[in-house]
Amino acid sequence: MTDRIKEQLSTFLDGELPEQETALLLKRLERDDELRGALSRYSLIGAVLRNDGDVPAARQVAARVSAAIAKEPLRVSAFVRLPRRDALLRSLAGLAIAASVAFGAVLLVQQLRTQDQAVSEAVMAQAVDPPVEPVSETADVADDPATSYVTPPATDAPGAIAPAQLANYLVAHYGYATPLVRRSVGAGLMSAPDETGLVDIAPAEGQADP
Amino acid sequence: MVEPMRAEAGDIALVRRVQKGDKSAFDALVLKYQHKVLKLVQRYVRNPAEAEDIAQEAFIKAYRALPAFRGDSAFYTWLYRIAINTAKNALVASRRRPVSYDLDLQDGSQVQAHARLADTETPEALALTDEIRRTVNEAIEALPDDLRLAIVLRELEGLSYEDIAKTMECPVGTVRSRIFRAREAIDRSLREVFDGGLGRIGDLE
Numbered sequence: 001m002t003d004r005i006k007e008q009l010s011t012f013l014d015g016e017l018p019e020q021e022t023a024l025l026l027k028r029l030e031r032d033d034e035l036r037g038a039l040s041r042y043s044l045i046g047a048v049l050r051n052d053g054d055v056p057a058a059r060q061v062a063a064r065v066s067a068a069i070a071k072e073p074l075r076v077s078a079f080v081r082l083p084r085r086d087a088l089l090r091s092l093a094g095l096a097i098a099a100s101v102a103f104g105a106v107l108l109v110q111q112l113r114t115q116d117q118a119v120s121e122a123v124m125a126q127a128v129d130p131p132v133e134p135v136s137e138t139a140d141v142a143d144d145p146a147t148s149y150v151t152p153p154a155t156d157a158p159g160a161i162a163p164a165q166l167a168n169y170l171v172a173h174y175g176y177a178t179p180l181v182r183r184s185v186g187a188g189l190m191s192a193p194d195e196t197g198l199v200d201i202a203p204a205e206g207q208a209d210p
Numbered sequence: 211m212v213e214p215m216r217a218e219a220g221d222i223a224l225v226r227r228v229q230k231g232d233k234s235a236f237d238a239l240v241l242k243y244q245h246k247v248l249k250l251v252q253r254y255v256r257n258p259a260e261a262e263d264i265a266q267e268a269f270i271k272a273y274r275a276l277p278a279f280r281g282d283s284a285f286y287t288w289l290y291r292i293a294i295n296t297a298k299n300a301l302v303a304s305r306r307r308p309v310s311y312d313l314d315l316q317d318g319s320q321v322q323a324h325a326r327l328a329d330t331e332t333p334e335a336l337a338l339t340d341e342i343r344r345t346v347n348e349a350i351e352a353l354p355d356d357l358r359l360a361i362v363l364r365e366l367e368g369l370s371y372e373d374i375a376k377t378m379e380c381p382v383g384t385v386r387s388r389i390f391r392a393r394e395a396i397d398r399s400l401r402e403v404f405d406g407g408l409g410r411i412g413d414l415e
Contacts, residue, residue: 013242026232029237030234040241040245041400043245044245061265061269064262065270068266069233
């Protein structure tokens with residue numbers, strides 16, 4: 001056992017030995033009884049210096065404990081089983097999913113509100129404007145969209161969807177929605193037909209047919 | 211005496227190694243703390259052989275419980291509690307009473323208990339303990355000033371190597387070397403004690 005290794009041992013006892021050197025020293029400690037004896041005595045010196053009272057010299061404790069735990073099954077802690085990087089990635093993935101769901105929910109609510117507003121404006125426009133003759137499906141509705149029965153009037157609301165499209169979309173996708181969305185959207189369709197434009201659109205389409 | 215923060219960090223690093231399955235790291239922790247644990251256990255059980263059995267049991271319990279140790283407290287604080295509980299349980303099992311060092315001599319029962327426990331201490335164990343203390347103290351006094359100051363700042367004041375380097379106005383590497391040389395000088399005297407008949411060096415592990 002060289003002085004260099006014993007100096008490492010002394011530094012290790014003080015918790016000042018770098019990690020890599022510690023790993024090598026631990027391997028050496030495993031097979032070097034003389035080194036183990038030195039560590040025990042260095043520790044004893046510290047205890048005596050700190051005046052811990054009449055410090056007894058432990059003669060066989062370490063050897064007996066070492067022999068006993070050699071027979072023990074390997075005990076790996078749950079705290080270190082998962083590498084920190086993996087744990088972090090999993091946390092981030094979870095956060096990303098949660099954020100996506102929340103963002104999607106916000107978008108859906110905003111869209112529904114915008115659609116409601118667009119439909120209301122369309123209904124109001126139809127109520128105010130006098131009835132007009134039906135136009136053919138090939139007519140250029142862009143000239144006067146507010147008068148078309150099959151193409152609900154466009155609104156200035158950003159991202160607004162035509163009531164007919166909205167109604168068709170909602171009915172078509174009703175089965176794929178979550179129970180919560182089904183309840184709220186379904187209730188909206190049932191309780192406020194005027195706002196969705198469904199009542200107005202159906203006869204209009206009928207009138208348009210020859 | 212406050213445990214140095216660096217030593218605690220070193221302990222935690224060893225604990226993490228054990229928790230990953232490195233048993234040699236636990237061996238190192240036992241070598242480091244066996245004297246303190248034995249000293250602790252001997253507050254309850256003065257018989258050296260019995261105290262060593264209890265200390266051994268405490269360490270094995272600690273090893274088994276170590277996977278659940280999160281490091282919220284210092285390792286020795288945690289080990290201390292395990293050792294105390296193990297010693298108390300051993301006392302209950304043997305239907306004996308714990309003995310405090312702060313004996314009230316007016317209390318007849320404590321005097322009686324102390325006398326009974328003192329009987330179990332072997333003359334060899336007492337002589338060895340006294341000799342160790344005397345040898346260490348003499349070896350410290352014989353050290354050159356720079357070595358003595360370095361090890362005193364470390365062991366008694368609990369300073370880190372960096373703080374000792376600032377205090378002694380020298381590089382950290384010099385501090386590391388001085389502390390080692392101080393320990394080695396004391397250890398040389400200590401080995402003579404064990405080789406001289408009071409104990410065999412191979413016994414002290």
